[in-house]
Structures are given as C-alpha cells and as structure tokens.
Amino acid sequence: MENNTRNHVLAAVESQLPLNRIAYPAIPAFPKTVTDLLTAFEQRVADAGGEIFRPADAVAAQALLASQFPGASVICSVTPEIKGNRDIHAVQNPHELADVDVAVIRARFGVAENGMVWLTQEDLEVNALGFLSQHLVILLSPQSIVCDMYDAYLRVHLEDTAYGCFMMGPSATADIGAVLVHGAQGARSLSVYLL
Amino acid sequence: MGDEKKVDVAANAAAFLEQDEVHEPMHDKNLWAARMHRDAAARAVPEWEELRKIASQIKEHTLTHLPDYLREFENNALKRGAKVYWARDAAEHNQHVWDILQEKNIRAVIKSKSMLQEECGMTAFLEKRGITVTESDLGERIQQLDDQPPSHIVMPAIHKTPEDVAQLFARSIGTDPGNTDPHYLTEAMRNDARKRFLEAGAGMTGANFAIAETGSFVVCTNEGNADIGAAVPPVHIASIGIEKLLPKVSDLGIFIRMLSRSALGTLATQYTSHFSGPRRGGELHIILTDNGRSRRLGMPDFWTSLKCIRCGACMNTCPVYRRSGGLAYGATYSGPIGIILDPTFDESRYSELPYHSSLCGSCTEVCPVKIDISDQILKWRKVMAAKKYLPVSRRLAFGAAGRIFEHPQLFRSAESMASGALRFTPHFLLYNKVLNPWGRHRELPHFAGQTFREWYLQYRAKNNDHGEQHT
Numbered sequence: 134m135e136n137n138t139r140n141h142v143l144a145a146v147e148s149q150l151p152l153n154r155i156a157y158p159a160i161p162a163f164p165k166t167v168t169d170l171l172t173a174f175e176q177r178v179a180d181a182g183g184e185i186f187r188p189a190d191a192v193a194a195q196a197l198l199a200s201q202f203p204g205a206s207v208i209c210s211v212t213p214e215i216k217g218n219r220d221i222h223a224v225q226n227p228h229e230l231a232d233v234d235v236a237v238i239r240a241r242f243g244v245a246e247n248g249m250v251w252l253t254q255e256d257l258e259v260n261a262l263g264f265l266s267q268h269l270v271i272l273l274s275p276q277s278i279v280c281d282m283y284d285a286y287l288r289v290h291l292e293d294t295a296y297g298c299f300m301m302g303p304s305a306t307a308d309i310g311a312v313l314v315h316g317a318q319g320a321r322s323l324s325v326y327l328l
Numbered sequence: 329m330g331d332e333k334k335v336d337v338a339a340n341a342a343a344f345l346e347q348d349e350v351h352e353p354m355h356d357k358n359l360w361a362a363r364m365h366r367d368a369a370a371r372a373v374p375e376w377e378e379l380r381k382i383a384s385q386i387k388e389h390t391l392t393h394l395p396d397y398l399r400e401f402e403n404n405a406l407k408r409g410a411k412v413y414w415a416r417d418a419a420e421h422n423q424h425v426w427d428i429l430q431e432k433n434i435r436a437v438i439k440s441k442s443m444l445q446e447e448c449g450m451t452a453f454l455e456k457r458g459i460t461v462t463e464s465d466l467g468e469r470i471q472q473l474d475d476q477p478p479s480h481i482v483m484p485a486i487h488k489t490p491e492d493v494a495q496l497f498a499r500s501i502g503t504d505p506g507n508t509d510p511h512y513l514t515e516a517m518r519n520d521a522r523k524r525f526l527e528a529g530a531g532m533t534g535a536n537f538a539i540a541e542t543g544s545f546v547v548c549t550n551e552g553n554a555d556i557g558a559a560v561p562p563v564h565i566a567s568i569g570i571e572k573l574l575p576k577v578s579d580l581g582i583f584i585r586m587l588s589r590s591a592l593g594t595l596a597t598q599y600t601s602h603f604s605g606p607r608r609g610g611e612l613h614i615i616l617t618d619n620g621r622s623r624r625l626g627m628p629d630f631w632t633s634l635k636c637i638r639c640g641a642c643m644n645t646c647p648v649y650r651r652s653g654g655l656a657y658g659a660t661y662s663g664p665i666g667i668i669l670d671p672t673f674d675e676s677r678y679s680e681l682p683y684h685s686s687l688c689g690s691c692t693e694v695c696p697v698k699i700d701i702s703d704q705i706l707k708w709r710k711v712m713a714a715k716k717y718l719p720v721s722r723r724l725a726f727g728a729a730g731r732i733f734e735h736p737q738l739f740r741s742a743e744s745m746a747s748g749a750l751r752f753t754p755h756f757l758l759y760n761k762v763l764n765p766w767g768r769h770r771e772l773p774h775f776a777g778q779t780f781r782e783w784y785l786q787y788r789a790k791n792n793d794h795g796e797q798h799t
C-alpha cells in the first residue's frame with residue numbers, strides 16, 4: 134500500500150510534467166558588499182536584538198556571565214571555557230533542561246550579512262538546550278565570521294549533522310498588533326561573547 | 329473536499345471594511361509597513377533582481393525535473409534514518425499522521441505553522457479522534473483559540489487588534505482583559521505554551537524548503553517554536569508539499585536571502601533550522617504530500633504558481649487584500665497567491681476570487697520567484713467566464729470590466745489615459761453598486777476622477793514610500 138502510494142504520486146507528477154524542461158541556471162559569483170566582517174556582524178547582531186560582548190579571556194567571560202545573570206540558578210555550559218552547574222552530558226531526556234536559566238554554547242561561525250550564528254546538534258549536545266533555556270550565551274571566535282549566506286552555505290555540512298540552526302538573535306514575534314516582542318517561545322535574550 | 333457553497337468574497341470584504349473604523353485602517357497600515365520594509369531590504373541587495381530571476385529558474389528547473397529530485401530526496405532522507413511516507417491527498421496525509429500517533433499512543437501534539445497541514449484540515453481531523461493539538465506560533469495560536477483559519481500566511485492574526493487578542497486571551501487563558509500590551513500578552517502565551525511543549529508526544533512542522541542533495545528540510549520561524557517542537561517531544565512529524573524541493577544546499581544561499589526580506593523586510597527569520605534525519609534520541613517522520621500539486625503542474629497556465637515560497641509579499645502589497653482582510657477569501661490561501669491557488673482546489677467554490685483584484689500588477693512585481701500572479705488572475709477570470717461559474721446577474725455586473733480585464737495591455741494604457749469613460753477606479757469596475765463593498769465606503773469619493781495607478785502613486789507618496797517600486 135505504502136509503495137503503491139509512492140509510485141502513484143511519482144507517476145502522477147511524471148505524467149503532468151511541463152513539456153519544456155528548464156535548465157538549472159548559471160549562478161554568478163556575486164560581488165561582496167561587506168568588507169569589515171566583524172564590524173558588520175556586530176551591528177547585525179544588535180539589529181536582530183542580540184548583544185555583543187568582548188571579554189578578554191575565559192576568566193573575564195565567566196565573570197561577565199555572573200554579572201549579566203546574577204539571578205540565574207541553573208547554568209548549563211557546553212563549552213570548556215565557561216563553567217555551569219548542570220552537566221549536559223548527564224541529560225537523558227530533553228525535559229530535564231526545562232529549568233535552565235542560561236545556556237552557554239560555542240558557535241561554529243557567524244555571518245556578517247545578518248548576524249546569524251551556526252549551531253549544530255554536536256555544539257548543543259541536546260538540541261533542546263538551545264530552545265528551552267531562558268537565555269543564551271554564544272561563544273564565537275572573532276576570526277570565524279563569513280561574509281554572507283552564499284559563503285555560509287559553503288561552511289555548513291548538512292550531511293554530517295542531523296540538526297543545524299542559523300540563529301539570528303533571540304526569539305521574536307510581532308503577531309500582536311505588529312509590535313516586536315522578544316522571547317516569544319525560544320530564548321528571551323541572546324548574547325554573543327567574542328572569544 | 330469540494331464544498332458547493334460559493335465564497336462571496338465581496339460581501340466578506342464589505343463586512344471587514346464596515347465593522348468599525350479601526351480594523352481595516354490598522355490592517356492596511358501594518359501590511360503597508362511590511363511592504364515598505366521589504367522595499368528597503370530589497371534595495372540594499374545589489375543583485376536583488378538577478379536573484380529573483382535565478383530563484384525563479386531554480387524553482388522551474390526543479391519542478392520540471394520533480395520526480396528525479398523527489399527520489400533523490402527520499403533516498404537521502406532514508407539514509408539519514410528518517411521514515412518517509414507519501415500521500416496523494418489530504419485524507420492520506422492525515423491518515424499517516426493518525427497512524428503514527430496511534431502506534432506510539434500519543435494523545436497530544438504541538439505544532440508549528442504549516443500551510444500544508446492547514447490545507448489538509450489536519451487539526452480538525454485529529455481533534456475528532458481525541459488528539460489535543462496546540463498551535464505554537466503565536467499568531468496561529470490566536471487564530472486557533474478564536475476558531476478561525478490564519479488570515480495571512482506569515483502573520484496569521486494580523487487582522488486583529490491588541491484589544492481583540494486581550495479579550496480572547498482573557499476568555500481562554502485568563503489574562504487581564506484590560507491589559508492590551510503585546511509584551512504582556514506574548515509572555516502569557518509563552519507560559520501557557522511551555523507546559524504544552526513538555527506534555528506533547530509529538531512535534532509537528534511543515535517545511536519551507538527540502539533539499540534533494542542531502543535529504544534535509546529547512547524550517548524558518550521567528551519564535552523558535554518549530555525547534556522546540558522538534559527538540560523536546562520524542563517524535564517529529566514533518567509535512568512537506570512535493571513542490572518544496574530544491575536541488576542543492578547551496579541553493580539555500582539564494583532562497584534564505586530572499587524569503588524574509590520579501591516577507592517582512594528582515595534579513596532572515598530569527599531561526600533557520602535544518603533537519604537531516606532524526607535528532608539524537610528522536611524519531612523523524614516525513615510525509616511527502618501531493619494534494620493537488622501534480623495536477624497543478626499539468627496546467628499550462630498555472631503551473632508556475634508552484635514556485636511560491638509563501639513569503640506573503642504579494643498579500644502585503646495588494647491594495648484589495650489590505651482592505652479586505654484575509655478571512656474574506658474564505659480559503660486556506662488568501663490574497664493574490666490565494667486567488668491563483670484556491671481555484672485549483674475547487675473552481676466553483678472559489679469562482680469569484682479572481683474578480684477580487686484590481687490587476688494593478690503590484691503582486692507580480694514583488695514576488696521573489698517571479699510568478700506572473702496578476703496575469704494568472706486574469707487567466708482564471710477567463711476560466712470562470714468560460715465555465716459560466718458566475719450567475720447571470722454577477723456576469724453582467726462584471727461584464728463592463730470584463731472586456732477591459734481580458735486585455736491587460738488595453739487596461740494599462742486605458743488606465744493611464746485618465747480620460748473618458750475609463751476614469752473609473754478598478755474598484756468601481758469590479759463590482760456594481762449592489763455588489764460593491766467599496767462603493768459604500770468612504771474611499772470611493774476619494775478615488776473619483778483618478779485612475780487606480782494615480783491613486784496608488786499618491787497613496788504611496790502619502791505613506792512615505794520612496795518613489796517607484798524596487799523591482
């Protein structure tokens with residue numbers, strides 16, 4: 134039955150194909166408009182509702198985190214630089230992350246064009262960490278910034294990871310009265326620590 | 329799924345226009361703002377027009393080689409460990425979902441926005457079988473609680489004021505009816521949704537794009553709600569229309585750049601998520617669904633409507649949609665794209681939709697994948713006229729406009745002459761006095777003596793647009 138349906142759909146599509154088969158277009162190399170990648174990235178993160186910080190080293194970053202989130206009781210870090218108090222490797226079920234106040238994750242790279250950071254399942258350990266946590270701190274090497282989405286898609290390897298997300302600032306919505314509100318469902322805030 | 333009852337879009341639009349002095353101007357203003365943001369975002373990309381051309385070609389290429397790409401996608405998705413199902417129509421789609429849920433004994437699902445699931449009437453189908461379905465996109469949730477379909481494909485509740493939402497939430501989740509602050513209301517729904525995410529046995533999503541090369545699919549949201557749904561419950565079910573295919577990962581560079589710029593004028597959605605097989609410890613079920621798409625592919629005049637990436641730009645720019653509200657169309661898809669898609673589901677039911685347009689062509693000019701929307705609207709009018717779907721009285725009413733509308737060239741030049749009998753607004757031409765919701769409205773006198781295009785340009789100037797459309 135299942136196989137039947139499959140063949141049915143494929144045959145239906147086959148029988149309805151337009152006679153004129155369109156060729157795949159040539160894609161030119163578009164000129165790069167962003168020159169100073171880091172500056173552009175910083176501005177775009179701010180535009181998207183995120184915040185940029187430049188801690189001098191891991192110790193400074195740890196202190197920054199403490200001062201940024203003085204009330205946080207559960208901090209879960211997937212990075213060696215920052216210490217938290219919830220061990221991500223001990224998590225058996227995503228529900229255990231429902232009480233996380235701050236998650237700390239290292240992004241593979243950022244995109245200057247729009248302020249996105251690329252996070253994969255391997256970076257998150259448990260995907261839910263990126264979404265159940267109230268606040269996100271993203272560590273990013275200032276050297277790891279690509280120019281635009283064309284370059285960004287050369288750096289993702291979808292064949293190697295079951296989940297990858299370009300995250301651009303915190304969760305947002307404008308569904309009520311077209312007023313922008315952060316923290317609709319995912320993280321309420323997103324801080325990028327350039328480190 | 330044929331429903332014999334014809335949608336009277338003109339009467340529905342009149343009801344929206346005339347309910348009060350608040351809803352229609354607010355709707356118009358908010359959508360026009362989105363349109364202006366779109367223009368600014370497009371203008372900032374030097375290769376924008378080239379991108380539109382390339383995006384259109386990639387889509388046309390994929391659609392004219394669709395069986396190959398579908399097989400490639402299936403192969404790669406299976407290799408990644410996803411389960412792949414095929415559905416010819418809504419009934420088969422819904423049955424697959426039901427079978428999966430039953431097998432796992434799942435009683436509650438959390439879903440993110442999916443126009444395909446909307447098309448299939450999936451929520452009603454599941455609810456009848458005792459499944460609790462919760463929309464997690466804020467706008468969709470508002471519409472679900474109000475027992476209404478989405479009125480816009482990107483902003484489902486854009487026709488509602490914050491006061492409407494405050495009343496609705498007060499009734500449904502116990503908020504303060506007097507507090508209309510969107511921050512307060514959003515926070516209240518965040519907290520209500522939280523527990524539902526944690527109770528759900530499955531998360532349901534649609535897909536914006538599916539990549540043949542890797543068997544991946546991409547979901548774009550601003551709230552991150554699709555990601556929670558996919559990351560928290562053990563089972564992820566994704567409904568994917570067969571027209572969503574793209575050949576390669578690198579194609580996403582083009583389409584992701586265009587989607588949100590066209591929709592809201594933002595550089596991208598806050599989350600652009602790529603699913604390639606089940607996550608660690610989870611299951612992934614993909615339902616590849618036809619539901620009329622193969623038939624549409626075989627319609628020489630209309631197949632390119634399958635290129636649509638559901639950005640909503642054509643709705644935001646449409647002067648008729650902005651004044652009618654999306655619910656007036658009485659269909660899953662509203663606005664210009666709805667006018668050309670809905671009749672492929674049911675010609676008779678949606679036979680009046682093609683007349684709900686001024687044919688100003690603005691939709692065609694903003695469409696990121698270059699669908700000739702206004703030309704297709706015109707072609708649908710011809711279909712409706714030829715098949716005599718309209719009763720005689722309506723055919724007569726539309727008759728005066730008909731001859732002009734059948735010849736877009738004539739229409740455009742006549743319109744610009746600003747003289748003689750054609751100095752009517754298209755709205756006036758669209759409906760006679762009895763049928764015409766606009767005729768009873770304050771805007772008609774304002775139109776008098778102007779061509780539509782003149783009015784449109786004036787209107788734009790008044791609303792701070794920067795001259796010509798960026799196209």
Ligand code: SF4
Pocket residue numbers: 590635636637638639640641642643665691694695696697698699701
């Ligand atoms: S028809 Fe074009 S403009 Fe309208 S929603 Fe589809 S892609 Fe966007």
